[in-house]
Amino acid sequence: MGMNLYDTARGEVVPFQPGPKVSMYVCGITPYDATHLGHAFTYLTFDLVVRRLEDLGHEVRMVRNVTDVDDSILAKARDLGIDYQDLAAREMELFHADLAALDLRPASAEPTATGSVDGILDLIGRLEAGGHTYAVEGNTYFDVSTWDGFGSMTGLDEATMLAYAADRGGHPDDPRQRNPLDFVLWQASAEGEPSWDSPFGPGRPGWHIECSTMAMAELGETIDLHGGGDDLTFPHHECEAAQSEAATGVPLARHWMHVGMVAYEGTKMSKSLGNLVFVRNLRRMHDPRAIRLALMAHHYRAGFEWFDYDIDEAVTRLDRLVGAARRPKGPNPAPTLAAVRAALDDDLDTVTARDAIDLLAGGILAGSGEDPTAASGLASAAALLGLRLDATIPESWVRTT
Ligand SMILES: [Zn+2]
Numbered sequence: 001m002g003m004n005l006y007d008t009a010r011g012e013v014v015p016f017q018p019g020p021k022v023s024m025y026v027c028g029i030t031p032y033d034a035t036h037l038g039h040a041f042t043y044l045t046f047d048l049v050v051r052r053l054e055d056l057g058h059e060v061r062m063v064r065n066v067t068d069v070d071d072s073i074l075a076k077a078r079d080l081g082i083d084y085q086d087l088a089a090r091e092m093e094l095f096h097a098d099l100a101a102l103d104l105r106p107a108s109a110e111p112t113a114t115g116s117v118d119g120i121l122d123l124i125g126r127l128e129a130g131g132h133t134y135a136v137e138g139n140t141y142f143d144v145s146t147w148d149g150f151g152s153m154t155g156l157d158e159a160t161m162l163a164y165a166a167d168r169g170g171h172p173d174d175p176r177q178r179n180p181l182d183f184v185l186w187q188a189s190a191e192g193e194p195s196w197d198s199p200f201g202p203g204r205p206g207w208h209i210e211c212s213t214m215a216m217a218e219l220g221e222t223i224d225l226h227g228g229g230d231d232l233t234f235p236h237h238e239c240e241a242a243q244s245e246a247a248t249g250v251p252l253a254r255h256w257m258h259v260g261m262v263a264y265e266g267t268k269m270s271k272s273l274g275n276l277v278f279v280r281n282l283r284r285m286h287d288p289r290a291i292r293l294a295l296m297a298h299h300y301r302a303g304f305e306w307f308d309y310d311i312d313e314a315v316t317r318l319d320r321l322v323g324a325a326r327r328p329k330g331p332n333p334a335p336t337l338a339a340v341r342a343a344l345d346d347d348l349d350t351v352t353a354r355d356a357i358d359l360l361a362g363g364i365l366a367g368s369g370e371d372p373t374a375a376s377g378l379a380s381a382a383a384l385l386g387l388r389l390d391a392t393i394p395e396s397w398v399r400t401t
Contacts, residue, residue, distance in 0.1 A: 002056060003049070003345045005225075006301060008233060008256040009153045013347045016225070016255055021059045023219040024050070025253075027211060027228035027236065028064040028110065031091035032073040035098040036276040037295070037306055038262040038269060042229045044292060044386075045259045045300040045348065047104045049225070051386055052344045063218045064107040065211055066092060068114050069204055071169075074193055084194065085114070098279040101288040103386050109218050113210040117196050120205045120213045124185045126247040128200075136176040138188030140200045142243050144181050153241045153256060154234045164234045169207060183239050185209045208239035215252065216244065226253035230260050230303065260303025269306070277306055289387055290314040296350035296385060321361050321382060325375045325389035330364030333377020340381045350385065357381050 005016045026046045029039060043064075050060045067073075068088040077084035099106075113120075124140060127133050132146045144150040151161060161181055165172045172180035184206040189195035195202045215223055221244075228237065237256065244252035261268070264275045282291055294314035298304040324330070336356050343353035357378060364374050371377075379389045 003052060004347055005049075005255065005257060006347050008237075008258050009155075009253075011155065014255075018053075018058065018224040018254075020057070021061065022053055022225070023223040024060060024062040024225045024227070025211075025215040025219055025223050026062060026064045026107075026226075027232055028066050028107075029091075029095060030067040030070055030073050031088045031095060032076040033091065033271065034276075035095050035279045036262075036269065037279065037282075038229065039095075040098070040102060040279050040291065041262050041295050041298075041300070042259040043099060043104050044102065044295050046227055046257075047386055048344065048348055048350065049257070050105050051384060052341070052348075055341070055384060061108045061219065062105070063109045063111065063215065065214045066110055066112045067207065067210065068112045069194055070113075070207055078192075088112075094280065098283070101283050102279065102292055103288070103388065111214040111218060113205060113214075114194075116210060116213050116217065117198075117205065119217050120209050121186075121198050121200070123209060123213050123216075123243075123247055124200060127185065127243060130246060132243070132246045133185060134178065135200065138201045138203060139176060139184055140186040141177055141182045142185050142239070142246075144179055144183075144242065147242045147246050149245060150181070150242045151238065153238050156234055156238075161234055161238075168231055168235060170235045181235075183208060183235060185243070208236055209243060211236070212240045212244040212247075212252065215240075216248070221248045221252070222250050223253050225255045225257055227257035227259070230258045230301075233258055259300050260298075262303065263305045265307055266305060282311060286311050286315055287318060290318045292385070292387060293317055293354065296354050299351055300348055317358065318387075320365065321357065321378070321387070321389055324361035324364040325379050325382075327364045327375055329370050329372050330367075330374030330378075331360060331369035332371045333360055333374050333381065336360040336381045337377060337384075340384050344384065353385055357385070357387075 003016045004013050006013045050062055053060050073084050073088060077087045132143055133140050134143055162172050165181060170183060186200045186203050187206055188201060188203045194204055241252050263269050264277055267273060267275060269276055290311060294310045339356040340353045343349040360378050363369060382389045
């Protein structure tokens with residue numbers, strides 16, 4: 001009994017069987033721009049995992065980091081003429097407000113890269129002592145040729161790894177690297193960038209080493225579940241796994257979980273294309289529970305295209321659920337609760353879970369059944385999906401049919 005989840009490293013759905021206490025590390029945001037639907041879909045997915053694990057009786061510690069120093073945040077702060085830490089603080093406040101509106105559980109801890117520099121330097125020191133690093137012109141790199149397991153988490157071929165590295169923040173064409181797949185652990189800061197003194201020269205951390213450090217500092221050398229968006233599989237998570245295991249000799253994660261990407265009406269959603277759908281704009285106009293419902297129409301691994309009318313469909317669906325939860329009687333809700341739990345345990349099948357609560361709501365609204373616990377059962381089943389049907393909400397959101 002328990003959840004079955006797809007593990008990226010094994011390439012199949014497997015039983016997820018942690019102990020009573022579960023450690024989860026989910027890669028967080030670089031706080032330089034607003035929360036978009038891709039972020040919401042990723043963090044909703046892990047929120048549902050946390051909720052179901054707690055429902056199963058586990059105690060979950062979920063850590064989500066903040067990448068508060070990197071190229072993108074420094075560039076944006078420079079454009080705005082403000083300090084990068086002020087930008088990070090401002091964006092984190094907005095991010096938290098968006099996540100709270102979506103009723104996503106707060107993280108147990110939210111470590112920052114800038115607050116973890118001592119640990120990062122310790123970890124690089126261990127890698128250096130193990131012969132896994134080399135230094136060129138003030139940069140220290142991880143030498144992938146010293147780690148046989150490199151590539152084994154994602155199982156990608158070299159050409160794909162190179163393409164992903166070029167596309168996702170790596171620098172395979174950096175002539176200082178011995179191998180194009182090597183990656184920077186510590187880098188010399190450019191003029192005007194923040195810089196820390198270190199045994200590797202003045203500079204700032206590379207991206208991947210930050211998450212390895214924060215994950216192990218908060219949760220230990222091997223964590224139960226490590227996750228993030230699908231675009232983090234390579235290079236980010238492969239590099240994290242390689243350097244962590246090279247330093248400790250044990251696997252960084254027992255289970256890897258990745259969430260599909262959200263596109264917008266046929267096009268990849270991206271900052272450069274200017275077509276990001278922001279949570280803040282959606283929740284200005286709609287009950288945020290409808291955003292949750294709309295996102296749960298898609299399996300987390302599939303990725304999907306968002307269409308503007310998706311939110312309207314979800315608002316109608318929410319109205320029906322809220323209306324049904326106010327009725328005095330209906331069908332026996334026990335099979336619905338069982339169906340929702342079974343769907344979540346089946347690789348987080350939110351589509352089937354959502355259909356199950358719709359079916360019960362339909363029965364209640366149709367006047368079938370005399371069970372006085374129908375409405376409270378519906379609310380309990382919806383709560384497994386993080387939907388509060390008993391919350392006080394504006395009357396304007398509720399249709400009275
Ligand atoms: Zn990360």
